[in-house]
Amino acid sequence: MVTRGNVFDPNCPTRVILDRIGDKWTVLAVLLLRDGPLRFTELRDGIGRVAPKVLTQTLRRMERDGLVTREVFAEIPPRVVYTLTPLGSSLIAPISVLSDWAEIHMPAITTAQSQYDAAL
Amino acid sequence: MVTRGNVFDPNCPTRVILDRIGDKWTVLAVLLLRDGPLRFTELRDGIGRVAPKVLTQTLRRMERDGLVTREVFAEIPPRVVYTLTPLGSSLIAPISVLSDWAEIHMPAITTAQSQYDAAL
């Protein structure tokens, strides 16, 4: 018997974790960092349209959760590099499965939506 | 070459879908419905602490996305049964992987958090 949380217990921290790793920006950040460390602007540009404030919040949370490391180089101009930790890397597989699902089933969902909307 | 979305395109609907299926309540609802159809209160009680309004919103969204069907029996007291569609069932595997990850790595994350908080 392994020590293990239970997502159906509202007081269990897995609830928070599940919400955290299901976060849109977190998912995209993990997928981008899959191929190696990136800088702040590289993440921002890779994600596309994200306010810097929100990206900072996301990355700080991920750092706190032990998913990424944040290395600051005291240079001019400043350089900050984000790297996946082993814990963060272990998320790549589950998240890739999820994003694959989203990409593959997108047409089915959009048609379901238009059917639903047309039935009103 | 299969028609397929790209989560890194901000204009692609996969963005929305990724956010939708990563939603806390959606994940829990899918996991609960894995073993068969459930009624509204069964879902509410299974999830634990969710406001009825929020659960309704979640279920309507899932219905619109084609993940669940909503059957209303015009009885007294009213009875509404939610069932996973094949599309919704195809989400079970990815989501189970995610929730397993959360349950297994919960200790690692909580220790990472306390280390981070202690370092301030």
Added chain:
DNA sequence: CCTCGACAGTATCGATTGGTAACTGGCTAC
């Protein structure tokens, strides 16, 4: 000399959401 841009963010302000508490109607059980 003076301004412009890069970088990694912060500050500020609305708009949008997420969530809580209270209410609905029709019945049934106490």
Added chain:
DNA sequence: GTAGCCAGTTACCAATCGATACTGTCGAGG
């Protein structure tokens, strides 16, 4: 007769999201 079940809805409030503007330091260009 009043209390509760069922599946929600309504009114309201707090937290969050997102867009825009700004910071400080430096090198490059005119």
